[in-house]
Amino acid sequence: MAISKVSFAVAATFALVFAIVLPAVHGHSMPPAPAPAPASDGTTIDQGIACVLMLLALVLTYIIHTLDLPFNF
Structure with missing residues (x-):
């Protein structure tokens, strides 16, 4: 039982020392x-306009090719 109390005290002291020392190691002299x-x-904007024009060309091409089909009645 005494060993666990001592080991807990050592671990708590170790954690406290690191909690105090480690932020000082990373200290910055100036803010980022x-x-x-x-x-x-x-x-x-240019890329957006180009994308819209390419989409319009694709739709027009699709419409023209679907209307170009011969009608066999």
């Missing part, structure tokens, strides 16, 4: 630099 502002140079 802020993230840069998002830069929008219009490429996202």
Whole structure:
């Protein structure tokens, strides 16, 4: 029984020392630099317009090819 009390006291002391010492090891002298502002140079808008135009071309191609079928009555 005495061994478990001693081992608990040693473990608690060990944990307390690490809780105090470890944050000081990672100490930062300056706060981290802020993230840069998002830069929008219009490429996202251009890619969106291109995607819509490609989708429109795909739909028009599908419509034209379905109407191009010969009617056999």
